[in-house]
Amino acid sequence: xxxxxxxxxxxxxxxxxxxxxxxxxxxxxxxxxxxxxxxxxxxxxxxxxxxxxxxxxxxxxxxxxxxxxxxxxxxxxxxxxxxxxxxxxxxxxxxxxxxxxxxxxxxxxxxxxxxxxxxxxxxxxxxxxxxxxxxxxxxxxxxxxxxxxxxxxxxxxxxxxxxxxxxxxxxxxxxxxxxxxxxxxxxxxxxxxxxxxxxxxxxxxxxxxxxxxxxxxxxxxxxxxxxxxxxxxxxxxxxxxxxxxxxxxxxxxxxxxxxxxxxxxxxxxxxxxxxxxxxxxxxxxxxxxxxxxxxxxxxxxxxxxxxxxxxxxxxxxxxxxxxxxxxxxxxxxxxxxxxxxxxxxxxxxxxxxxxxxxxxxxxxxxxxxxxxxxxxxxxxxxxxxxxxxxxxxxxxxxxxxxxxxxxxxxxxxxxxxxxxxxx
Numbered sequence: 001x002x003x004x005x006x007x008x009x010x011x012x013x014x015x016x017x018x019x020x021x022x023x024x025x026x027x028x029x030x031x032x033x034x035x036x037x038x039x040x041x042x043x044x045x046x047x048x049x050x051x052x053x054x055x056x057x058x059x060x061x062x063x064x065x066x067x068x069x070x071x072x073x074x075x076x077x078x079x080x081x082x083x084x085x086x087x088x089x090x091x092x093x094x095x096x097x098x099x100x101x102x103x104x105x106x107x108x109x110x111x112x113x114x115x116x117x118x119x120x121x122x123x124x125x126x127x128x129x130x131x132x133x134x135x136x137x138x139x140x141x142x143x144x145x146x147x148x149x150x151x152x153x154x155x156x157x158x159x160x161x162x163x164x165x166x167x168x169x170x171x172x173x174x175x176x177x178x179x180x181x182x183x184x185x186x187x188x189x190x191x192x193x194x195x196x197x198x199x200x201x202x203x204x205x206x207x208x209x210x211x212x213x214x215x216x217x218x219x220x221x222x223x224x225x226x227x228x229x230x231x232x233x234x235x236x237x238x239x240x241x242x243x244x245x246x247x248x249x250x251x252x253x254x255x256x257x258x259x260x261x262x263x264x265x266x267x268x269x270x271x272x273x274x275x276x277x278x279x280x281x282x283x284x285x286x287x288x289x290x291x292x293x294x295x296x297x298x299x300x301x302x303x304x305x306x307x308x309x310x311x312x313x314x315x316x317x318x319x320x321x322x323x324x325x326x327x328x329x330x331x332x333x334x335x336x337x338x339x340x341x342x343x344x345x346x347x348x349x350x351x352x353x354x355x356x357x358x359x360x361x362x363x364x365x366x367x368x369x370x371x372x373x374x375x376x377x378x379x380x381x382x383x384x385x386x387x388x389x390x391x392x393x394x395x396x397x398x399x400x401x402x403x404x405x406x407x408x409x410x411x412x413x414x415x416x417x418x419x420x421x422x423x
Contacts, residue, residue, distance in 0.1 A: 032072065033070050033337065034075060034100050035102075036093035036099030036101065038086065038093065038102055038114075039053060039106045039319070043079075043080035044081060044234040045081050048130070048232075048313050050307070052106065054299070055299065055316040055319055055320040055323075058298065058302050059323050063327065068336070079104075079106070079110060081233075087113045087117055090102055101126070101326060102127070103127055103322060104319075105129050106129050106130045106131060107179075108152065108181030111128060111131025112131075112180060126144065128147035128149055128318075128322050130149060130315040132152035132181045137366045137367060138399075141366040146348050147367065148322045149318040149322055151398060152184030153187050153398065153400065154369075154373060155185065155188065155280055156185055157396045158192070159188075159253065159279070164193055164198050165196065167278070169251070170198055170225060171201075172193070172199075172224050173219045174230065175212070175215060175227065175230070176204060176230035176231065177230065177231050178207070182230040182231070182255065183414050185230045186413070187413035187417075189253075190418055190419035191410075192400075195421065195422065202415070202418055205231070209235055216239075217246070225250065228253040228255070230255030232260075232262075237263060241269055244270050251277075252276075254278065256282070256314060257314055258277070259284075259376055259378060261285065261309035274378055276379075279378075280373060281314060281373065282357065283314050284376045285310070287357055289357060295356040299316075310384060324354075328353050329344055332351070333347050350363075357372070359394075368398050372392055372395065372396065373396045
């Protein structure tokens with residue numbers, strides 16, 4: 001088997017994946033399934049993208065790159081979290097590399113772009129990577145775009161209620177990225193917090209912002225009882241570093257990709273202010289579940305000495321979850337992708353799998369995951385900062401338990417529609 005490598009694959013030591021060319025078999029074998037990977041190895045989420053490919057590689061190695069009697073040829077591509085770049089790389093995977101399935105992308109606007117692109121394809125399937133914008137599947141879903149990971153709105157289930165009822169906070173300052181994924185996260189938090197009577201002041205910043213000093217000064221002078229931080233990647237690190245340097249002391253509530261090893265593994269003053277931060281999301285470093293413990297141990301054995309973290313990142317786990325959905329469906333149809341992948345796509349829609357966290361996952365009528373969400377707290381354990389799950393909401397759907405028609409009437413999440421609706 002020869003593994004094809006594309007740009008920047010060497011960041012993950014991808015050459016080690018190639019096993020050389022095997023001796024030709026005496027009997028002709030079925031053609032390989034061509035799986036295209038698309039994640040961010042450039043831009044603000046490059047660290048998460050690298051970790052996503054670690055877990056994909058680990059899970060493919062586990063099955064010897066074979067499913068349903070067919071080899072899986074994994075072809076990597078890289079984006080930079082920009083929708084136009086992700087679309088161009090997806091087109092290359094389909095039109096030049098002739099992949100059967102795309103696994104990706106990572107970021108919110110990229111996911112919406114690939115959903116729209118998927119509608120133009122016949123006999124091809126796109127399965128999400130870690131993209132978390134709610135509208136990717138909630139509004140105008142595509143019949144050949146599937147998401148086994150939950151979305152950004154789902155990831156905040158229970159957090160707004162916890163802040164209001166358990167922490168006793170009545171007003172928060174929300175600082176968030178000005179693009180699709182943070183809109184979904186803020187919407188999910190505000191739906192609970194504002195309906196209970198909470199008040200919110202929003203501070204938005206474009207993706208790639210490096211200077212938050214003016215925003216932090218306003219937040220520090222405000223009456224907010226806590227700061228809800230919905231950034232990620234280098235943006236999140238910049239905000240937290242500058243917040244610590246400015247002497248910020250308000251309690252911190254984290255968006256899902258803030259409480260992650262891509263943040264906690266970096267050294268700097270942000271670590272001090274993040275200790276004790278509460279967050280919500282689909283994973284934690286410490287989850288009392290044997291499936292998760294086994295997955296983390298395999299990850300550490302494979303990657304801890306090759307650039308990996310103490311625990312896999314949120315993006316890595318989401319890519320692994322979506323890959324599990326693909327492999328489950330391929331196994332159900334014995335690798336059959338004929339008839340424009342009709343049987344394979346039916347198997348995807350009907351799949352019920354277990355995520356690496358141990359959470360049950362099934363898809364709704366929009367081919368969107370229904371699964372468990374955790375409430376987490378950052379704690380120092382054995383000299384390292386870890387995200388520890390202390391609560392779990394099972395079977396969270398995309399409308400947070402509201403009837404879909406009623407939820408849709410609230411409108412799509414945006415900076416002007418941030419979900420802060422009074423009860």
